[in-house]
Amino acid sequence: MTSEGLFAGTSAFYARFRPGYPKAFFDDLIHRFSLDGTGRLLDLGCGTGQLTIPLAGHVEQAIGMDPDPDMLTxxxxxxxxxxxxxxxxxSADLPGDLGRFRLVTMGRSFHWMDRTRALEALAGMVEDEGGLVIANDGCLALAYTPWRHVVEDVQKRFLGPLPARSGTVREPHEAVLARSRFRDVTRLVHEYERTWTVDQIIGYLYSxxxxxxxxxxxxxxxxxQALTDALLATTPDSHFTEPVTLEVLTAHP
Structure with a gap:
């Protein structure tokens, strides 16, 4: 997931430290969209391929699209x-000459787009029996745990008050979808735990x-060094557990 310019210089960290998605999530998509080695996939705002690469083996052709060329490299x-x-x-470049797709995925990316404009373009690109998947998780965005508060505190100590997070949307994705061709929406939530090391936390922050x-x-x-010391003071075994809620919207014409 990227938006042009916003992630400049982060691609190497994005590729190495952005977490993937759980097996249950992929299993559900493969079943729900009958991904049997046929059909085409478009992963819009693909970043470094966290969705594209695992799904490519289940379709005939997979296209990952992103505005940051370094991410694609x-x-x-x-x-x-x-x-x-x-x-x-x-998304502003759609529909282009990409053709039609059984499945269009947007992982941690839809909120960066002009959502109404993107859905209008995708309406002519998704097959009648196909659909969209929009997947989002918190990914260290909220201070649910004491060690996550430590991360925020150290950042504020070095940077002062943090800038407002860009890409925040007020209107729920479901409301935007309800005005589009993709009105048949199903919401599924995967809850699980993700474990981080200090190096992974720092690498993620740089992504x-x-x-x-x-x-x-x-x-x-x-x-x-300050972040490492502060984190290890809260969790000496150096393994930091994050409760994850992955919200998945599947939408059909």
């Missing part, structure tokens, strides 16, 4: 599957739209 390096194509562009590495500049080593 990283994605291409992660998979050599012959049925994968990486396309530079975003977000907040340009943390640039803002820290030459204070990065001090920030990393």
């Amino acid at each position: 990283e994605a291409a390096a992660l998979s050599e599957a012959g049925n994968l194509t990486w396309v530079h562009g975003g 977000t739209s907040l340009p943390l590495r640039r803002l820290l500049a030459d204070r990065r080593p001090a920030f990393e």
